[in-house]
Amino acid sequence: MRENLHRFFRAARGAGVRVSPAESIDAMRAVAQVGFADRDILRDTFLLTLAKTQDEKRALGECFDLFFSQPEPQQENAEQNKTDDTSESGANPSADEHGDAAGGAAKENLGPLAQMLLSQDRSAISTAIANASGAASLPDIRYFTQRGIFQTRILDAMGIQRLRDDIDEQTARNPALAERLQEALNGLRGTVRDAVSQALMLYGREEAENLRNEILRNAPLARIEPRQVEQMRALIRQIARRLRERYSKPRKRQRRGHLDVRRTLRRNAAWGGVPFLTAWKRKHRDRPKIVALCDVSGSVARVSDFFLLLIHSLHEVVDDVRSFAFSGHLIEVSDILESNSPEEAMKEIMSKVGFGSSDYGNSFADFEDNWMSAITPQTTVIVLGDARSNNLDPRADILRRIGERSKRLVWLNPEGRMVWGFGDSEMPRYATFCTVVRQCATAQQLERAVSDIVATYQ
Amino acid sequence: MADTRPTASIEAVESGLAAQGYIASRQIATAVYLSQQIEKPILVEGPAGVGKTELAKAIAAWRGMKMIRLQCYEGLDEAKALYEWKYAKQLLYTQILKDKLGEVLGGAQSLAAALDQLHTFGDVFFSKEFVEPRPLLQALEQEAGCVLLIDEIDKSDAEFESLLLEILSDFQVTIPELGTVSAVAPPTVILTSNSERDLGDALKRRCLHLHIGFPEQKLEERIVESRVPGISQTLRKQMVGFIHEIRSLDLKKLPSVSEAIDWARVLVLLQASELDTEIVKDTLNVLLKYEADIEAATPQISSFIAKASRQGVFS
Numbered sequence: 001m002r003e004n005l006h007r008f009f010r011a012a013r014g015a016g017v018r019v020s021p022a023e024s025i026d027a028m029r030a031v032a033q034v035g036f037a038d039r040d041i042l043r044d045t046f047l048l049t050l051a052k053t054q055d056e057k058r059a060l061g062e063c064f065d066l067f068f069s070q071p072e073p074q075q076e077n078a079e080q081n082k083t084d085d086t087s088e089s090g091a092n093p094s095a096d097e098h099g100d101a102a103g104g105a106a107k108e109n110l111g112p113l114a115q116m117l118l119s120q121d122r123s124a125i126s127t128a129i130a131n132a133s134g135a136a137s138l139p140d141i142r143y144f145t146q147r148g149i150f151q152t153r154i155l156d157a158m159g160i161q162r163l164r165d166d167i168d169e170q171t172a173r174n175p176a177l178a179e180r181l182q183e184a185l186n187g188l189r190g191t192v193r194d195a196v197s198q199a200l201m202l203y204g205r206e207e208a209e210n211l212r213n214e215i216l217r218n219a220p221l222a223r224i225e226p227r228q229v230e231q232m233r234a235l236i237r238q239i240a241r242r243l244r245e246r247y248s249k250p251r252k253r254q255r256r257g258h259l260d261v262r263r264t265l266r267r268n269a270a271w272g273g274v275p276f277l278t279a280w281k282r283k284h285r286d287r288p289k290i291v292a293l294c295d296v297s298g299s300v301a302r303v304s305d306f307f308l309l310l311i312h313s314l315h316e317v318v319d320d321v322r323s324f325a326f327s328g329h330l331i332e333v334s335d336i337l338e339s340n341s342p343e344e345a346m347k348e349i350m351s352k353v354g355f356g357s358s359d360y361g362n363s364f365a366d367f368e369d370n371w372m373s374a375i376t377p378q379t380t381v382i383v384l385g386d387a388r389s390n391n392l393d394p395r396a397d398i399l400r401r402i403g404e405r406s407k408r409l410v411w412l413n414p415e416g417r418m419v420w421g422f423g424d425s426e427m428p429r430y431a432t433f434c435t436v437v438r439q440c441a442t443a444q445q446l447e448r449a450v451s452d453i454v455a456t457y458q
Numbered sequence: 459m460a461d462t463r464p465t466a467s468i469e470a471v472e473s474g475l476a477a478q479g480y481i482a483s484r485q486i487a488t489a490v491y492l493s494q495q496i497e498k499p500i501l502v503e504g505p506a507g508v509g510k511t512e513l514a515k516a517i518a519a520w521r522g523m524k525m526i527r528l529q530c531y532e533g534l535d536e537a538k539a540l541y542e543w544k545y546a547k548q549l550l551y552t553q554i555l556k557d558k559l560g561e562v563l564g565g566a567q568s569l570a571a572a573l574d575q576l577h578t579f580g581d582v583f584f585s586k587e588f589v590e591p592r593p594l595l596q597a598l599e600q601e602a603g604c605v606l607l608i609d610e611i612d613k614s615d616a617e618f619e620s621l622l623l624e625i626l627s628d629f630q631v632t633i634p635e636l637g638t639v640s641a642v643a644p645p646t647v648i649l650t651s652n653s654e655r656d657l658g659d660a661l662k663r664r665c666l667h668l669h670i671g672f673p674e675q676k677l678e679e680r681i682v683e684s685r686v687p688g689i690s691q692t693l694r695k696q697m698v699g700f701i702h703e704i705r706s707l708d709l710k711k712l713p714s715v716s717e718a719i720d721w722a723r724v725l726v727l728l729q730a731s732e733l734d735t736e737i738v739k740d741t742l743n744v745l746l747k748y749e750a751d752i753e754a755a756t757p758q759i760s761s762f763i764a765k766a767s768r769q770g771v772f773s
Contacts, residue, residue, distance in 0.1 A: 018659075020663060022663060023663060026496065026498065026666075029495075029496045030492050030495070030496055033491075033492065033495040033496065034468075034488070034491075034492070040484070041468065041484075041488055044484065044485045044488040044489075045488060045492065047485070048485075048488065048489050048492060048666045048667060048668060049492070049666060049667075051667060052659075052662040052663070052667045053667075054503075054669055057667075057669060245656070
């Protein structure tokens with residue numbers, strides 16, 4: 001049973017519940033107290049000892065149900081085999097009798113697997129599969145591509161080679177028996193396939209998800225397929241959560257060693273200025289204020305979409321975000337983003353300013369005319385765009401003024417550095433006025449860029 | 459009479475708590491049972507007013523133990539939670555003992571000899587007599603064991619969590635001047651949290667994690683029955699059904715069990731025999747705590763009442 005518990009802990013980890021060794025020890029002690037008799041209590045026990053958030057409780061509950069329902073599909077399958085067999089034998093009893101009569105002598109020659117299949121002992125078959133799964137270390141399965149190899153391994157461990165030999169041998173001597181064996185073998189294959197799929201669902205989920213996320217993190221945002229957009233949004237939310245956890249708590253940082261003379265004197269006025277209580281200088285730290293200008297013309301729209309989603313999920317970290325979108329001209333989109341779901345918000349923004357050819361000069365001019373006052377010396381201005389202005393006036397002078405007013409001016413460009421400055425790209429000209437210029441094409445680069453921006457305030 | 463023996467079974471926990479007027483779901487009872495058996499603290503999370511604090515009180519009452527409560531708030535620190543030196547007493551004693559010290563040290567020839575003599579007395583002023591125990595230390599010192607309730611841990615600072623770790627895992631605290639103080643009898647520790655912020659993994663790892671949500675209708679009826687015995691069965695069914703309907707709305711603050719009990723009391727006081735639109739409208743402010751919520755719920759009242767009374771007929 002201990003073995004089973006360990007397997008369950010592994011499955012739980014696969015379901016995304018973080019189970020530390022200490023927690024697994026606790027769970028085992030708890031299980032030793034409550035026993036295995038009542039499944040509901042066992043379930044509650046695991047939920048109490050292993051899962052530490054509501055999400056984890058839900059995941060663990062599902063995992064528990066899946067794990068302990070494992071033998072059922074096998075039984076069903078075995079049952080189906082049985083009914084198939086009986087209906088078949090009912091259809092032509094003479095052949096069956098013939099087979100049995102001849103088979104009675106032949107049976108001793110058959111391998112153990114063939115005998116087990118013929119006896120149609122369901123529990124024996126499922127036990128054999130479970131044992132073979134253990135021998136093939138089925139819980140090590142990680143990726144869906146491994147399904148085939150694990151099926152082969154399990155069937156090998158069960159002695160399929162011998163069964164095949166038996167079938168070959170019987171085909172000549174006793175075709176009816178051979179047919180029955182072949183039938184049973186097919187059923188067995190199905191059962192094993194189900195068992196492997198289930199194991200993959202139990203143990204492989206986390207790994208598969210990690211792999212997918214890893215690929216997604218490094219995929220260029222501008223070129224991901226529509227079906228991956230949802231996954232990417234989930235990934236971006238995950239990134240936002242990580243950034244929130246890291247930066248949301250403003251740490252008190254005292255500059256010990258620097259006496260605050262004024263506050264000390266005032267505090268000790270009651271004692272005639274004898275400093276009983278000392279006051280120390282503190283570093284004043286403010287939360288980031290961000291003004292984001294996002295190009296939503298065709299080439300960069302996707303990246304802007306994810307960027308805006310990320311920036312607007314950072315409420316706890318960032319004091320104030322104002323976002324603007326532009327292609328030919330510029331509008332403020334903060335309210336649209338706050339009041340709608342990401343998909344709808346993006347649709348609305350696109351219908352208002354999207355899909356034009358970008359005109360950086362005109363858009364910067366719009367910004368300077370209407371919203372320049374949004375920039376304070378504490379503001380970080382982030383411009384996201386490829387700086388391809390279709391050979392129109394880049395108005396770099398406005399960007400210079402923006403840079404002068406703000407704390408930092410960061411330019412994120414989805415294009416690779418190699419092509420900056422080629423064609424109609426104005427990147428080198430803009431770059432002179434920016435505090436930082438970085439490439440930002442993948443989710444990973446996006447995370448690093450935003451993380452660095454927030455970190456400068458810490 | 460204090461009962462420090464571990465409880466026999468989950469059913470015993472359930473009935474024991476019920477005797478104190480706390481109707482526990484199976485999961486809560488399992489958690490309490492396990493925490494006794496494997497001596498682990500319980501971390502209770504859930505919305506406000508579902509009976510997290512009540513659980514601790516009920517356990518204390520049931521087992522006849524003292525309950526020590528530590529209310530957490532921002533800025534709570536060691537000196538208020540764990541122990542503090544009695545500075546005033548220390549000062550006073552040094553003044554009083556001044557002459558005595560003179561006598562004792564009078565025989566010494568040199569300063570070094572006096573110092574040596576002084577050392578032989580040990581740390582007179584940093585001994586147990588001068589420690590002011592705060593809730594956490596008090597809990598460890600209870601000989602008969604106790605229920606230690608650390609309320610709203612999410613309100614405290616992250617540093618305070620780290621302070622708790624030693625107590626939660628080993629039931630001991632280390633005071634630098636005195637050494638390690640271990641629990642005489644391990645206390646039953648209940649931590650509550652409203653999930654205002656995420657607690658650290660280190661803290662969660664040391665606890666059983668129990669989430670108490672809004673109870674199911676049957677359970678809530680039993681809770682109301684035990685808390686407000688005077689209420690008639692039909693009214694109870696109706697009001698609980700009504701509250702469940704209200705919870706399906708998108709409100710700022712959903713009414714929880716404590717509000718349900720308050721409302722039941724109010725209805726009994728007003729001698730209502732069954733719900734009608736008039737009385738619900740008049741007393742809705744017991745249930746809902748925001749003006750916007752009341753406005754959102756008001757137009758639905760009559761349909762909710764109809765639904766709630768229909769449920770009453772069938773069940």
